[in-house]
Amino acid sequence: MKKLLLLYLVLIVTFMAYLYTAYFRESDDGLNAVTGLHGEREEKYVMVNFLTGIDYWKNALKGFEDAAEALGVSVEYRGSTQYDVHEEAMVLEQVIARKPAGIAVSAINSEALNAAIDKAVEAGIPVVMFDSDAPNSKALSFLGTDNYSAGAAAARLMAELAGTEGKVGIITHPNQLNHQERTKGFDETLRGEYPGLELVSIADGKGDQLESEKQALTMMRLHPDLSGIFVTEANGGVGAGNAVLKEGKLGQVRIISFDTNKGTLDMVKSGTIAATLAQGTWNMGYWSLMQLFHAHHERSAGTPDSQDSGAFPLPAYVDTGISVVTRANVDRFYAK
Amino acid sequence: MKKLLLLYLVLIVTFMAYLYTAYFRESDDGLNAVTGLHGEREEKYVMVNFLTGIDYWKNALKGFEDAAEALGVSVEYRGSTQYDVHEEAMVLEQVIARKPAGIAVSAINSEALNAAIDKAVEAGIPVVMFDSDAPNSKALSFLGTDNYSAGAAAARLMAELAGTEGKVGIITHPNQLNHQERTKGFDETLRGEYPGLELVSIADGKGDQLESEKQALTMMRLHPDLSGIFVTEANGGVGAGNAVLKEGKLGQVRIISFDTNKGTLDMVKSGTIAATLAQGTWNMGYWSLMQLFHAHHERSAGTPDSQDSGAFPLPAYVDTGISVVTRANVDRFYAK
Numbered sequence: 001m002k003k004l005l006l007l008y009l010v011l012i013v014t015f016m017a018y019l020y021t022a023y024f025r026e027s028d029d030g031l032n033a034v035t036g037l038h039g040e041r042e043e044k045y046v047m048v049n050f051l052t053g054i055d056y057w058k059n060a061l062k063g064f065e066d067a068a069e070a071l072g073v074s075v076e077y078r079g080s081t082q083y084d085v086h087e088e089a090m091v092l093e094q095v096i097a098r099k100p101a102g103i104a105v106s107a108i109n110s111e112a113l114n115a116a117i118d119k120a121v122e123a124g125i126p127v128v129m130f131d132s133d134a135p136n137s138k139a140l141s142f143l144g145t146d147n148y149s150a151g152a153a154a155a156r157l158m159a160e161l162a163g164t165e166g167k168v169g170i171i172t173h174p175n176q177l178n179h180q181e182r183t184k185g186f187d188e189t190l191r192g193e194y195p196g197l198e199l200v201s202i203a204d205g206k207g208d209q210l211e212s213e214k215q216a217l218t219m220m221r222l223h224p225d226l227s228g229i230f231v232t233e234a235n236g237g238v239g240a241g242n243a244v245l246k247e248g249k250l251g252q253v254r255i256i257s258f259d260t261n262k263g264t265l266d267m268v269k270s271g272t273i274a275a276t277l278a279q280g281t282w283n284m285g286y287w288s289l290m291q292l293f294h295a296h297h298e299r300s301a302g303t304p305d306s307q308d309s310g311a312f313p314l315p316a317y318v319d320t321g322i323s324v325v326t327r328a329n330v331d332r333f334y335a336k
Numbered sequence: 337m338k339k340l341l342l343l344y345l346v347l348i349v350t351f352m353a354y355l356y357t358a359y360f361r362e363s364d365d366g367l368n369a370v371t372g373l374h375g376e377r378e379e380k381y382v383m384v385n386f387l388t389g390i391d392y393w394k395n396a397l398k399g400f401e402d403a404a405e406a407l408g409v410s411v412e413y414r415g416s417t418q419y420d421v422h423e424e425a426m427v428l429e430q431v432i433a434r435k436p437a438g439i440a441v442s443a444i445n446s447e448a449l450n451a452a453i454d455k456a457v458e459a460g461i462p463v464v465m466f467d468s469d470a471p472n473s474k475a476l477s478f479l480g481t482d483n484y485s486a487g488a489a490a491a492r493l494m495a496e497l498a499g500t501e502g503k504v505g506i507i508t509h510p511n512q513l514n515h516q517e518r519t520k521g522f523d524e525t526l527r528g529e530y531p532g533l534e535l536v537s538i539a540d541g542k543g544d545q546l547e548s549e550k551q552a553l554t555m556m557r558l559h560p561d562l563s564g565i566f567v568t569e570a571n572g573g574v575g576a577g578n579a580v581l582k583e584g585k586l587g588q589v590r591i592i593s594f595d596t597n598k599g600t601l602d603m604v605k606s607g608t609i610a611a612t613l614a615q616g617t618w619n620m621g622y623w624s625l626m627q628l629f630h631a632h633h634e635r636s637a638g639t640p641d642s643q644d645s646g647a648f649p650l651p652a653y654v655d656t657g658i659s660v661v662t663r664a665n666v667d668r669f670y671a672k
Binding site for chain 1: 654657
């Protein structure tokens with residue numbers, strides 16, 4: 001009889017547990033009614049780029065992983081370890097062969113990967129570009145910095161740091177389109193919004209630290225009253241910082257640099273570089289995965305079918321934005 | 337004894353049901369492990385615009401609703417029924433007072449709503465702009481058509497439809513920035529990519545059907561060998577269509593128009609207008625809600641905290657893209 005009672009007790013507790021579970025599933029934060037936007041663990045999205053080991057990509061991969069975590073899908077990180085067009089193309093071909101749910105690619109050059117990208121898209125594997133576009137490929141969209149806007153932001157920041165009257169210069173990489181756009185955005189914004197801030201010199205720093213240092217020294221000697229230099233890439237920013245230190249012009253010549261490698265951040269921390277512009281690399285990774293997920297699920301229940309609902313192809317372009325890094329917030333930007 | 341057996345049976349079945357439920361929760365599409373990206377039903381996102389009743393907004397609202405459905409949150413649609421700046425500003429103030437989770441605004445003009453938008457953002461209510469921006473407000477981002485790119489797409493389409501040699505014209509609304517950008521994108525793309533396709537005339541159709549018809553007639557008489565007209569807005573497209581019919585030039589002068597109101601779609605269906613460009617209004621609504629959701633949840637578990645993880649502010653701009661509408665796919669674009 002005691003045994004029977006015990007058995008009863010066990011079964012009754014089980015029954016209550018069942019009732020509780022059933023009730024819980026109906027009424028907690030909506031697991032039953034609302035499963036939210038999510039995929040399957042087996043759904044694998046791959047990020048492919050070049051120079052895979054550099055710090056610059058860490059936040060992009062983090063964004064890609066954060067989105068995958070939120071959506072319950074898997075990611076993989078591949079690419080060429082070297083700055084090697086053929087290696088990146090080969091890695092991309094290998095990735096395509098395994099038919100992943102989607103691929104986010106940063107192109108080492110704007111044409112070399114077109115054939116591979118087009119093959120993937122034609123085989124029904126969604127491909128989006130991030131950071132460096134392949135505009136003539138069939139990739140579904142591009143997520144990256146609007147360089148003209150970034151240059152315009154640098155101009156407004158310069159006016160804030162150096163005042164709205166005076167002389168400023170640019171050190172850039174004039175043969176690359178992204179640097180031309182940063183220069184144009186800076187120049188046109190000064191002309192349009194700060195006519196008192198005169199752009200007296202645009203120098204070619206060749207993307208090299210020592211050459212940029214030389215150009216900055218020349219610029220400061222030709223224009224002793226120079227109050228700021230916008231450097232459109234990171235090596236040149238450090239070079240210009242060294243030039244300002246050598247000339248003893250710290251506090252007179254404000255440097256605005258680009259990107260957030262360690263050398264640049266150290267100079268922001270010490271005050272040699274007044275500010276640098278951080279690209280939205282986390283956004284590039286996060287929203288790339290978000291777009292790929294939507295493309296992959298286009299015909300499933302979670303997202304509307306373009307045939308039926310008027311859903312559109314993916315947004316063609318996402319400006320992932322820039323953030324201003326100064327001494328006040330620099331610690332957040334060191335790669336982890 | 338029979339009763340006892342029955343009771344046992346019931347309890348055993350219950351126990352098995354419990355085991356099954358527990359197992360199911362662990363192993364089905366991951367409801368337990370993965371709840372996906374989702375909010376709460378009480379989380380309300382509001383779309384605010386002007387001329388709320390027009391067809392143009394239907395797809396934007398559909399996108400907004402589709403995203404809310406996917407994320408398990410609620411939406412509301414508000415705005416001014418008239419083309420009335422004060423009415424839209426008043427409605428926006430009312431919406432802000434009820435502290436929604438986020439607001440997507442299409443601004444009737446680029447300045448009038450700034451105070452209200454800034455107030456909302458300062459109070460911690462995320463605001464994004466869609467379709468019509470308020471660039472000097474504190475809104476977190478803008479989602480809309482890149483009009484320069486749309487004009488460039490129209491130029492490439494013209495070369496496809498009218499061939500790469502010949503004369504073409506534009507009928508536009510030269511005082512509005514979005515129309516200037518469409519014109520510039522068309523013009524520069526022809527010069528850069530199709531030097532054999534000459535832009536012989538840019539006329540002011542004043543956004544009016546009859547005026548545009550008049551301008552199209554004049555253009556065809558001045559240039560009897562004209563092979564195409566790009567009209568940058570919908571009323572003018574119908575006007576140009578009527579002009580082509582009157583002149584008996586159907587098949588010789590290809591018209592490319594803009595947007596997808598009924599008059600335009602009917603002319604695409606009949607072949608009078610060769611193609612029209614549909615804006616990505618569904619994308620505007622869908623990705624606006626997606627961004628607002630992320631801004632609202634910034635400090636919750638689902639999305640990374642910008643302080644900790646390197647997560648970025650929202651993307652600054654999303655080009656929601658355009659789609660080419662021809663006789664082949666026109667039926668999909670009628671408002672439902």
